[in-house]
Amino acid sequence: MNHKDTDFQAFSHQILIWYGLNPRELPWRGTKNPYKIWLSEIILQQTRVAQGMPYYHKFVKNYPTVKDLALAPEEEVLRLWQGLGYYSRARNLHSCAKYIHFELGGKFPETYTGLLKLKGVGSYTASAISSFAFGEAKAVVDGNVFRVLARYFGIETDIASSKGKKEFETLADQLIPIDQPGEYNQAIMDFGSRQCTPTNPDCSTCPLSQNCFAYSQNLVKELPVKIKKLKIKERNLHYYVIKCGDEWVWKKRGSGDIWEGLFDFPLFEKEKVNDPYHFESLEGKEFQAFDKKYRHILSHQKLNATFSQVEIPKKNYEKLADWCEKQGFLLVNEEKIDYLAKPKLIVNFLTDQGI
Numbered sequence: 001m002n003h004k005d006t007d008f009q010a011f012s013h014q015i016l017i018w019y020g021l022n023p024r025e026l027p028w029r030g031t032k033n034p035y036k037i038w039l040s041e042i043i044l045q046q047t048r049v050a051q052g053m054p055y056y057h058k059f060v061k062n063y064p065t066v067k068d069l070a071l072a073p074e075e076e077v078l079r080l081w082q083g084l085g086y087y088s089r090a091r092n093l094h095s096c097a098k099y100i101h102f103e104l105g106g107k108f109p110e111t112y113t114g115l116l117k118l119k120g121v122g123s124y125t126a127s128a129i130s131s132f133a134f135g136e137a138k139a140v141v142d143g144n145v146f147r148v149l150a151r152y153f154g155i156e157t158d159i160a161s162s163k164g165k166k167e168f169e170t171l172a173d174q175l176i177p178i179d180q181p182g183e184y185n186q187a188i189m190d191f192g193s194r195q196c197t198p199t200n201p202d203c204s205t206c207p208l209s210q211n212c213f214a215y216s217q218n219l220v221k222e223l224p225v226k227i228k229k230l231k232i233k234e235r236n237l238h239y240y241v242i243k244c245g246d247e248w249v250w251k252k253r254g255s256g257d258i259w260e261g262l263f264d265f266p267l268f269e270k271e272k273v274n275d276p277y278h279f280e281s282l283e284g285k286e287f288q289a290f291d292k293k294y295r296h297i298l299s300h301q302k303l304n305a306t307f308s309q310v311e312i313p314k315k316n317y318e319k320l321a322d323w324c325e326k327q328g329f330l331l332v333n334e335e336k337i338d339y340l341a342k343p344k345l346i347v348n349f350l351t352d353q354g355i
Contacts, residue, residue, distance in 0.1 A: 008175050011152065012184060014207050018195065019187030027056060029186065034108040034133040035066045041125045042093050046086055046299070055084055069094065070101035078261050078341035085298070085344065087259060092120025112138040123169070131181040139172035140185045141165070144192025150224030151196060154213030160228035237305045239265040240277060242284070244312040244320050246334045258298070263340040266329060279310055282319055286310045292352065296345040305345055
């Protein structure tokens with residue numbers, strides 16, 4: 001790759017022209033409020049705009065300022081995040097809000113370097129906030145930017161490698177206009193998501209096609225290069241829906257769990273152990289009340305879940321309460337189930353049951 005500064009300027013100029021002709025109205029654009037920008041960026045990590053938009057509105061409505069979010073109970077924050085996945089984002093969001101409010105006096109750091117010190121804020125998010133809110137000329141590099149730069153400049157370095165990330169970040173910082181960093185960052189991300197798409201990009205209408213390496217060399221499908229493949233683990237889960245009258249048995253996921261702080265039912269994995277729960281002392285009757293099997297796909301796991309129901313006689317409620325205490329489970333009245341923060345898999349099951 002051997003491009004002159006004039007090539008860089010022409011590239012950036014074309015991106016900004018395209019952006020001006022193809023505006024996209026989003027609620028977090030047009031603001032320099034670092035709280036709203038930070039909130040939108042955390043929500044949109046590994047999430048499509050259409051999916052994240054309702055969550056952004058819910059959070060802004062419930063927590064208009066970083067102080068409001070900092071003072072909110074964690075369970076309430078997780079409940080509001082329910083269904084969006086990657087729950088560590090919500091926990092980091094809440095932890096970061098408390099740090100900004102209590103330790104930084106409610107003020108966000110104004111530089112890329114300062115923002116990187118915040119929990120849950122990586123290179124991309126720090127670049128976005130610093131450029132959008134504070135006008136720092138620091139380029140964002142996400143999947144869309146990787147794709148645009150790899151195709152246009154003909155970069156074949158693996159984007160999943162540390163060498164590749166450094167190469168792309170260096171190039172991106174050379175391209176960003178000092179006088180329009182925020183607008184340019186938004187422009188190139190939009191260009192990648194709407195024009196230079198992962199599959200079947202419309203190269204015939206692309207303003208950059210004349211000088212695009214991938215287009216001229218017929219390598220659009222081959223770039224960018226990503227060699228590293230994520231191994232997907234398949235797990236088979238069996239949940240027990242244990243009821244005693246209107247009381248349900250729930251388990252709160254512990255520290256370090258991918259669903260930390262969320263609630264689901266007692267379960268066992270078929271490949272690991274035999275049935276670990278014994279309900280004889282509670283006179284529990286187990287039966288397969290739910291024929292439907294549920295699948296849920298996480299970034300690195302495929303979950304196959306089945307559910308069976310266990311009915312405990314009301315006369316044994318006290319025994320059940322003691323059993324729950326020993327097992328680390330909770331008894332929750334059916335009317336209060338909606339207030340629990342739950343994984344999407346459990347929400348789908350309950351929806352099917354009319355709960």
